[in-house]
Amino acid sequence: MNIKPLADRVLVKPAPAEERTVSGIIIPDSAKEKPLKGEVIAVGNGTKDEEIVVAVGNKVLYGKYAGTELDWDGEKYLIMKQSDILAII
Numbered sequence: 001m002n003i004k005p006l007a008d009r010v011l012v013k014p015a016p017a018e019e020r021t022v023s024g025i026i027i028p029d030s031a032k033e034k035p036l037k038g039e040v041i042a043v044g045n046g047t048k049d050e051e052i053v054v055a056v057g058n059k060v061l062y063g064k065y066a067g068t069e070l071d072w073d074g075e076k077y078l079i080m081k082q083s084d085i086l087a088i089i
Helices: none
Strands: 008-014 037-043 061-062 066-070 075-081 087-089
Touching: 008 061
Parallel strands: none
Antiparallel strands: 008 037, 008 075, 037 061, 061 087, 066 075
16 A cells, blocks of 8 residues: 555545345445445554554444545545544444
């Protein structure tokens, strides 16, 4: 990965959106909910006020409107501040 987040930012690869409901109905792309979990791909070095507590490979939950979407080599990522991450799962 050639992207290195700065300061207290984290690069997250969102989990894929759900394709089907329990009853087997296919959900069109326009109606899929934005995933709220993903995997940490890269982390910054932190700041003097906030150390980085997440690590590469952690599965995390984040807020619905957290981060900035980024397309890199055909993949979708989110770059966000560590404080936008709600939990490590």
